[in-house]
Amino acid sequence: MSTTETLTADRILEATEEVLRRFGPSKATVVDVARALGVSHGSVYRHFRTKAALREAVTARWLGRTEELLSEITEGPAGSAEEKLRAWLSRLFEAKRHKAGDDPELFATYAVLITEASDVVDEHLVVLVSQVTRIVEEGVRAGEFVAADPVSVAQAVFDATARFHDPVFAPEWRRPSIDDEFRAVCELLLRGLRA
Numbered sequence: 001m002s003t004t005e006t007l008t009a010d011r012i013l014e015a016t017e018e019v020l021r022r023f024g025p026s027k028a029t030v031v032d033v034a035r036a037l038g039v040s041h042g043s044v045y046r047h048f049r050t051k052a053a054l055r056e057a058v059t060a061r062w063l064g065r066t067e068e069l070l071s072e073i074t075e076g077p078a079g080s081a082e083e084k085l086r087a088w089l090s091r092l093f094e095a096k097r098h099k100a101g102d103d104p105e106l107f108a109t110y111a112v113l114i115t116e117a118s119d120v121v122d123e124h125l126v127v128l129v130s131q132v133t134r135i136v137e138e139g140v141r142a143g144e145f146v147a148a149d150p151v152s153v154a155q156a157v158f159d160a161t162a163r164f165h166d167p168v169f170a171p172e173w174r175r176p177s178i179d180d181e182f183r184a185v186c187e188l189l190l191r192g193l194r195a
Contacts, residue, residue: 007043007047021109024109060120066092066095070128081135081145082190085190089157090186092161096165097173130154132155136150137150144193146194163181
């Protein structure tokens with residue numbers, strides 16, 4: 001790349017992911033990102049003022065992919081709230097398991113970055129719980145679910161399934177029994193929500 005005019009935030013974030021995958025979070029530098037793009041590190045800093053801002057942006061982008069994937073279910077066409085909630089929980093688990101299993105280096109990198117970007121993570125969790133809240137509210141309106149406080153119920157559902165989406169539990173996701181355990185937790189939660 002010869003000019004900064006063609007340099008976009010998305011290109012920088014893509015290059016940053018590759019650099020993080022290659023070097024890990026402790027060794028990756030803005031200079032490495034610039035080198036991968038064929039630009040000066042100053043060009044990268046024009047888009048992201050600090051290394052921390054760049055790392056937060058790449059973390060937000062990574063988490064945003066999951067949010068978008070799940071919003072397809074939340075915003076999706078008609079279906080029962082129970083079907084939507086089951087699909088939402090399943091897709092979240094599969095997305096996290098896929099990331100952990102298919103790209104373990106990048107997953108490990110993000111596990112480190114997530115601890116640095118607590119505001120980004122907090123915002124991500126708010127988005128996810130709000131998606132569950134919307135599904136619970138739909139279920140209450142349709143008479144499928146009983147929930148006096150859909151926000152609290154959504155938070156409880158999210159917390160109760162943490163073992164299947166919190167990266168700290170990633171080593172367990174390879175166990176042969178994990179799918180059966182996931183289904184059992186989902187069924188228990190859904191039974192508790194039914195009107």
